[in-house]
Amino acid sequence: MKELKGLTFIFLLGIPVIVMVFVFGMYFLGCESTNSCTGVQEPARTSIPTLVAATLPAPQVGANVVPLGPKCQISAVELIGAWVTAGYPETEPFDFVDVTGKECTATYTADIERLFIEANLWYDGAPACTTCHYADVQKATMNLDMSSYAGILAGSGRANGEAQGKDILGGGDWETSLLYQMIYAPNGQSTIGRQVMPLGRPATAPANGPMLYVGTPKEIEQAAQP
Ligand code: HEC
Known part of the structure; x- marks a missing residue:
């Protein structure tokens, strides 16, 4: 009986603790200590060169x-x-x-x-x-x-x-x-x-x-x- 109570206690206390540790861990790993990031990292992209401005004069109408x-x-x-x-x-x-x-x-x-x-x-x-x-x-x-x-x-x-x-x-x-x-x-x-x-x-x-x-x-x- 006592053992069952102990297990229940550990279970009820332990689960939230594990969840909190997990969430905070994710948060600090992803965002360090800033509060503004989404945790999603921008993938490195190949930059697209801006189009060169057309230099021909506009056609006359x-x-x-x-x-x-x-x-x-x-x-x-x-x-x-x-x-x-x-x-x-x-x-x-x-x-x-x-x-x-x-x-x-x-x-x-x-x-x-x-x-x-x-x-x-x-x-x-x-x-x-x-x-x-x-x-x-x-x-x-x-x-x-x-x-x-x-x-x-x-x-x-x-x-x-x-x-x-x-x-x-x-x-x-x-x-x-x-x-x-x-x-x-x-x-x-x-x-x-x-x-x-x-x-x-x-x-x-x-x-x-x-x-x-x-x-x-x-x-x-x-x-x-x-
Ligand atoms: C998209 C249609 C449209 C085009 C294009 C257009 N008109 Fe008109 N025109 C109208 C309309 C609608 C009226 C009546 C306007 C009003 O009473 O305010 C009108 C009225 C007139 C009148 C007066 C007729 C009357 O008995 O009172 C003259 C003259 C005229 N247009 C000449 C021209 C000339 C010249 C051009 C080109 C440079 C031209 N319109 C292009 C629609 C057009």
Whole structure:
């Protein structure tokens, strides 16, 4: 009986003592005396070299590509303005003065049309105007077709495919035209409280749109003539 009691006593006292010794042993072996380690040792790893920074210049998109030949320099909004002010000719060249004061000419087909049908032109990632304002005017946003000369002249609001809708070219008076009011965006805002085009244009994009290298300086044109 006494022996059984002794064994039970040793058993009851001994087990917790063994457990405590074991736990403390693990703790001090794994972590020494710091209190912050997990006891898990970081395996030695082969270090991965950091990628070398790419040194090539970022590819230029849309309007920002500098052409090889002599070109004039003007913002998109001012170029469209010069075209509208000249009476928006389709094939005849129109005159404009570039940012350096150079006298230049451009045409709708070569220089204006692309401003409405090319993506990535007004800013990186910009949709083309024709993404929303396309030839199927009954479905196009604002029933406006910016994809062709005839579509632009026919204007907006052609819900039933009317031949003539609302004039967006101000009858040749650029600053009062709806087109100007929708694409001129000082501080990213239109002056008439509507969303600026292309829809989604960030406030950081320039008020007059991208700077373009377009047209032909007049001196060169004249020199080329006999
Ligand atoms: C992602 C679609 C989208 C794109 C791209 C887009 N527009 Fe628009 N456009 C709209 C919407 C939506 C409205 C109506 C906005 C409002 O009333 O505030 C609108 C309105 C207009 C209007 C006024 C029409 C009217 O009758 O009131 C003109 C002009 C216009 N856009 C021209 C353009 C031009 C030019 C571009 C390209 C530089 C362009 N849009 C790109 C969606 C788009």
